Amino acid sequence: MTTTVATTSIRTEERASLLGRVLGSPLARLIARRILIATPLLLAISILVFAMLEAIPGDPARNQAGMDATEEQVEAVRKQMGLDRPAVERYLTWLGGFVTGNLGRSSVSEQPVTSLLAERMPVTIELVALAFLVSLAIAIPVALLAARKPGGVFDRVVMVISMTLLAVPNYVMALLLVLVFAVTLRSLPAIGYVSLDDGLLANLRSVTLPVLALAIPLACFYARFLRGDLVEQMNSADYVETARAKGVTPWKVLWGHAFRNSSFGLLTLVGLNIGGLVGGTVIVEQIFSMPGLGVLMLQGVMSRDTAVVQICVFIFAAVAVLANLVVDVMYAVLDPRIRYGHR
Amino acid sequence: MAIADASIGAALVPSDAVSRNERWARIRRRLVVWVPAGSVTFLLLLCFVGPFVLPLPSPIGGSVLDSGLPPGTAGHPLGTDVNGNDVLSRLIYGGRASLTIAIATNVIGLVVGGGIGAVSGFLGGKADTVIMRALDVLIAFPSLVLTIAIAQILGPSVPNTILALSAFSVPAVARIARSATLKIANMPFIQAAELSGSTTWRTLTRHVVPNITPQMLNFALLGMGIVIVTEGALSFLGMGIPAPAPSWGNMIFEGQQSLSATPLLVLWPSLALLVTVLSFNMLGENVRDEMSGR
Numbered sequence: 003m004t005t006t007v008a009t010t011s012i013r014t015e016e017r018a019s020l021l022g023r024v025l026g027s028p029l030a031r032l033i034a035r036r037i038l039i040a041t042p043l044l045l046a047i048s049i050l051v052f053a054m055l056e057a058i059p060g061d062p063a064r065n066q067a068g069m070d071a072t073e074e075q076v077e078a079v080r081k082q083m084g085l086d087r088p089a090v091e092r093y094l095t096w097l098g099g100f101v102t103g104n105l106g107r108s109s110v111s112e113q114p115v116t117s118l119l120a121e122r123m124p125v126t127i128e129l130v131a132l133a134f135l136v137s138l139a140i141a142i143p144v145a146l147l148a149a150r151k152p153g154g155v156f157d158r159v160v161m162v163i164s165m166t167l168l169a170v171p172n173y174v175m176a177l178l179l180v181l182v183f184a185v186t187l188r189s190l191p192a193i194g195y196v197s198l199d200d201g202l203l204a205n206l207r208s209v210t211l212p213v214l215a216l217a218i219p220l221a222c223f224y225a226r227f228l229r230g231d232l233v234e235q236m237n238s239a240d241y242v243e244t245a246r247a248k249g250v251t252p253w254k255v256l257w258g259h260a261f262r263n264s265s266f267g268l269l270t271l272v273g274l275n276i277g278g279l280v281g282g283t284v285i286v287e288q289i290f291s292m293p294g295l296g297v298l299m300l301q302g303v304m305s306r307d308t309a310v311v312q313i314c315v316f317i318f319a320a321v322a323v324l325a326n327l328v329v330d331v332m333y334a335v336l337d338p339r340i341r342y343g344h345r
Numbered sequence: 346m347a348i349a350d351a352s353i354g355a356a357l358v359p360s361d362a363v364s365r366n367e368r369w370a371r372i373r374r375r376l377v378v379w380v381p382a383g384s385v386t387f388l389l390l391l392c393f394v395g396p397f398v399l400p401l402p403s404p405i406g407g408s409v410l411d412s413g414l415p416p417g418t419a420g421h422p423l424g425t426d427v428n429g430n431d432v433l434s435r436l437i438y439g440g441r442a443s444l445t446i447a448i449a450t451n452v453i454g455l456v457v458g459g460g461i462g463a464v465s466g467f468l469g470g471k472a473d474t475v476i477m478r479a480l481d482v483l484i485a486f487p488s489l490v491l492t493i494a495i496a497q498i499l500g501p502s503v504p505n506t507i508l509a510l511s512a513f514s515v516p517a518v519a520r521i522a523r524s525a526t527l528k529i530a531n532m533p534f535i536q537a538a539e540l541s542g543s544t545t546w547r548t549l550t551r552h553v554v555p556n557i558t559p560q561m562l563n564f565a566l567l568g569m570g571i572v573i574v575t576e577g578a579l580s581f582l583g584m585g586i587p588a589p590a591p592s593w594g595n596m597i598f599e600g601q602q603s604l605s606a607t608p609l610l611v612l613w614p615s616l617a618l619l620v621t622v623l624s625f626n627m628l629g630e631n632v633r634d635e636m637s638g639r
Binding site for chain 1: 478481482485486487488489490493494495497498500570574577578581582597601604605608611615618619622623626627
């Protein structure tokens, strides 16, 4: 009898200490601290977006009622849209709706904003995800080959080409790709998005040019960074010296040792880029008529569709904040020195 | 260490080979700085002095009768666009607008952002936390999304475009200025200045600011390309420099309408954008490398 009680109490104690160890671990504390910083930041961002939309000139109630509506009709629409209430109250209503998943309706298409997002988000996510994959698939092999012989012919050619392409804005890149592949070669569609439901091949064909427009400048950026980091590791790191001394082949040192270390920095860069890339989709989606989040936001800004713009801009900013958070945490997972606060 | 290595290496190789290699390396090092520097100077002269000395036709108000003239037509070396305006003239005036906006945005970024960053980093404590958290909010926005929102509030015009673009140049410069200030804040010469009775303001303006200025200027140089590209994006979307006034962004947008028929109308402003951004990027990178003593 007493022994059972004793064992259970020991078990709960063990469990408690395990739980305590997990919760009290430096990593958990770091994640908690990061989330504590990110939450007010996201709140501040949502307030700023709300304030900016308030400041855009024009009367949404009049837009909604139409140009030849009488003053009373406009007032009725204003009341119906809830615009007669003070701004603070409307912001809090929005925040409450955000938490409970009710984002209101678009004042242009009358559709619920949540269903608009469900329609548009997959397009943007597909573009961004493919752009990252393609850019890394180009950058990593190119950087490895270039770093094999720094100053060699391949290295110099890659450096010059990547420097040049880096200076090409994505909207110019987009139009150049259209000019070559859609107008001259007629091999890929210039505009329009084909849903995944209509076949994988047709879908991939429709996103090839926008993905390339996003991925090429990114690939140049990554290739230059990775090449520089690899060369530095190969020239100065002690572990490279050790590996060489024990007879590891140069290619294996580069690939198995230096690249492993450099991939760490590359990953950070990828994380930091997510925000910028998501912002970059705005203009690329517009050029290729992709029905994504960016186009939704642009149209919303033009037509003063407050409910739509509010959530779109918030999503863009939140993705950047959360990506930074994930990078910070991953750093800590990979590097114990940071986990324990020795920075 | 590096110098010692080099001299040991030099002693082992025949001397004329070294001198030839070294001479070539020195020439190359100079070229990578002077070529982009020359290119930037040329662009600045072309865009700011060109309109006064070159016999350029007006960039706006052309006649539809002259529309779509091919390159090489008398009086129109690069031809005319759909509205009958001279393309070369529009390129130069558009470049003037782009460069004016980029320079103004960077000056605002340097003065306001640099000031905020230096004060924040130097004072530290609560003020620093509050200022930096406020800037974090602005930095969290993707630059194009933020500028679109602000440009839409202010309406399309040159000064408004500058203000919208400053919304990301100011926080970015402030961050760099702050970290540069933190690096020198505890150095002996700052402590010496404070011990000798220098006021906070005097230490800040006479000791901190001169020390972080080179780094700031270099950052601004690297920022020129980013600002020019973003301004082009805004004008491309119709939220920057309002048509009919030319800018590279709205020229690319207009040319896009007839991309298959007259691709040159897109290619000229794209090329202008490319050369300008490339020159500034190369100059900025090489100045940075020189400064970090590579």
